[in-house]
Amino acid sequence: MQEELASALSKKLLEVGIEGKVSNLEPLTGGASKEIWKFEVSKDKQSTKMILRRGSGIEGPLAIKTADEARIQKEVIKVGAPVPTILAVSKNEEELGDSYIMNFVEGESIARKILRDKEYKKALPVLAYQCGEAIARIHNVDVDNFSFLPKKPAEDQLEDLYSTYQSFEQPSPVFEYAYLWLKKQDFSNFQESLVHGDFRLGNIIVNGEGLQSIIDWELAHIGNPLQDLGWVCGNSWRFGKSDKVVGGFGELEDLLEGYNSISKLKVNKEMVKCWQVFGTFRWGVICLIQAYAHLSGTINSIEKAAIGRRVSETEIDIVDLLFLGGE
């Protein structure tokens, strides 16, 4: 099977003028729904590391096509956002399927390693500011270049999330409460932006110096830029380091300072709170979607089964944010 994949990769790379022998194919732990392969392409004793990111053909209801992720990265790299260079794109009907090949970026994406290992100790204090700058660059791009992406205003997303939650017929008192609370919030004050949709540790590559690349664009859309800020400040993405509000590594002040140094929209702390609740509710519904993909028999997977029991993490975070003074 790996030989077939190697030959399909060589063929695809040749189409874009990259010649060489594909070797050392290695599967990496990726998102729950994508395959990630690391490999090397060598010619004349020179070898280059690359990554293949490939959709399974069965995308969740929120995800965009894998090939469209590549289109976004080709655009945002032009405004200085840190993303891998896209080398080749394959359509669903081609041999490689819905996928793309990009350069391999040295560094780490596994959250627990970044938060724990010595190598990243110097990177962590500057990471929140760097993340703020990088996500602001992404939010500043001209949305007219992204007409292939879905538009998702907050109010529409909230209704979609709520009806998705309802469709599973597993009523949650906390989610009902959160939905009514969120409906009362004012989400209107913003300019339509390119939103990454899953901006957090796990989807960024970090080395000893700090942020290197933003990856995993499958939840990208056009919407409210504050969504990305609230998301990375959700406790779900602090990986146990709950005292560090930004992704388990940084302070909200630093994230916003970096953000406001680039962004047209100036953001303060209070504006982020309701987006933390929104993000936590959204993650809860995504957990439900994943769990029910397993329960319905669409995909048999221990990860997806397990994630059904992470809904309760989002419930306790919501009650903490709403009733117990959680940040």
Place this chain on the structure above:
Amino acid sequence: MIFDRPTSGELIKAVMDFLDTKIKDELPPHLAFKLRITNNVLGMVQREIEQGETLQQEVYDAMQNLMHSDELTTKKLAELIKDGKIDLKDEDLKDLLVLLSKNKIEVDNPNYSTYKKLIK
């Protein structure tokens, strides 16, 4: 109970220990990651078997005080909130939602940061 020891909880614990001590180090990294998830899942089942009933009863008792209904279920509580039958500012409702969330996470993931913070 007609079944002998090991209890179902103890059997699951034995499986977890086996996976952790004998299998974990034999696996390549991407499967070791899946094994960690497998062990987490078994832990949930073990805790639900051993503590589930008590945790559930605590929630039902608290529901009794708030919901004037014969049906004490999370489904009914969700419905009462949705239909505006309980004031969202009601402190007893907030307390009940906190208790419900705490008792669920105690089975699903007692190492979760928010849970550990709240039981301090």
